[in-house]
Amino acid sequence: GAVVSQHPSRVICKSGTSVKIECRSLDFQATTMFWYRQFPKQSLMLMATSNEGSKATYEQGVEKDKFLINHASLTLSTLTVTSAHPEDSSFYICSATRDGKNIQYFGAGTRLSVL
Amino acid sequence: QKEVEQNSGPLSVPEGAIASLNCTYSDRGSQSFFWYRQYSGKSPELIMFIYSNGDKEDGRFTAQLNKASQYVSLLIRDSQPSDSATYLCAVNGYTGNQFYFGTGTSLTVIP
Numbered sequence: 001g002a003v004v005s006q007h008p009s010r011v012i013c014k015s016g017t018s019v020k021i022e023c024r025s026l027d028f029q030a031t032t033m034f035w036y037r038q039f040p041k042q043s044l045m046l047m048a049t050s051n052e053g054s055k056a057t058y059e060q061g062v063e064k065d066k067f068l069i070n071h072a073s074l075t076l077s078t079l080t081v082t083s084a085h086p087e088d089s090s091f092y093i094c095s096a097t098r099d100g101k102n103i104q105y106f107g108a109g110t111r112l113s114v115l
Numbered sequence: 116q117k118e119v120e121q122n123s124g125p126l127s128v129p130e131g132a133i134a135s136l137n138c139t140y141s142d143r144g145s146q147s148f149f150w151y152r153q154y155s156g157k158s159p160e161l162i163m164f165i166y167s168n169g170d171k172e173d174g175r176f177t178a179q180l181n182k183a184s185q186y187v188s189l190l191i192r193d194s195q196p197s198d199s200a201t202y203l204c205a206v207n208g209y210t211g212n213q214f215y216f217g218t219g220t221s222l223t224v225i226p
Contacts, residue, residue: 043218093158102207109158
């Protein structure tokens, strides 16, 4: 299957700082990437859909100014959590679909802990 | 009504038994159907996808799709303790780039 790399796998930061998470498709071009958040023992929650070269589409209730998404190339999308607060602590997971295919492949996830 | 519904479980089966996981979806125009496995603390991992009515087998896993009844199921034969995880059903909507995930079914295989 396709490989999606997500970095970092874990980050601990102080409240008020910004954190950038990278999502890369290693062996294919990903025209669309998705960003999810998952709280403990809860289901995946789609935050936004990211299309290469255009603005991301955010789900209702997700603050676009707080969760900045950039999909500057066909292999890289980034999520920046700005001014992180303890309530932003969660498991953030990206996924990507190959061009012309509709199968989502997931990165390993980033566990964010905001102190 | 949720787009994709799954029984949250937990579902417990003894080792060696068949585990049956079910999922229903609301969008009759859905085209593609997926099963993901998610171990605790890890991200989802694709197990199978199915596009056409009927069964699709891959090793110990069989996906079954019935578009008329709008359900998709996953059978795991000869269940192993390592199969203990949460299984997510996902459906690709008619527009192609919309995916809907169920809340997942927690499976425990008892040695």
